[in-house]
Amino acid sequence: MESEDSDPDALGLYMAKALNKFNILYLHMIEPRVIGSRVLEGVENEAPHRLLPMRKAFKNTFIAAGGYNRNKANQAIADNYADLIAFGRLFLANPDLPKRYELDAPLNKYNRSTFYIPDPVIGYTDYPFLQEA
Incomplete structure (x- = not known):
């Protein structure tokens, strides 16, 4: 079942304050980047930074996710936009993501078509680990 709110930004702000x-401990x-099941135009790999009012309203640890890579995540932390950044798709495709970021190693590309499929179960446990020389 899909649902939408008529004013999701106001609802999010209200909830963060409440x-x-x-x-x-954290939010x-x-x-x-999506409305229902539809990806918003031009933001597939972007973090639009619409969470700032909620970040300012919430008093404890604020975690943001969605559209971040290493550089954008570091900038969001430096700008005090969030306390922590969570990585979903990139971590799924790169089970050793911290090590890859540390070494500035190339990342595996994720395959969106394998997300949330029950059978065959592929894409969640079979992405290759970094092969160090």
Whole structure:
């Protein structure tokens, strides 16, 4: 079942503020790059930075995800846009992502067509690890 909110930014801001009264340890938000099942035009590999009001409203650790690579993640942290950045698709395709980032090694490309399919189960455990010389 798909659903949308008429004002998702206002709802997100309201929720971020409301969670403060419970002293939740962290809030993990995903950049709004999709509406329902449709990827927004031009943001497949971009983080549009629409979470800033929620980041400012939430008092504890703020984790952002969606469209980040190493450089964009480091910049988001440096700009105080987030405390931490989560990597989904890149980590899925690169189970050794921290090591690849440390060595500035090339990344495996993820295959979106294998996401969320039950059979055959491919793409979640069979991406190659970095082969160091």
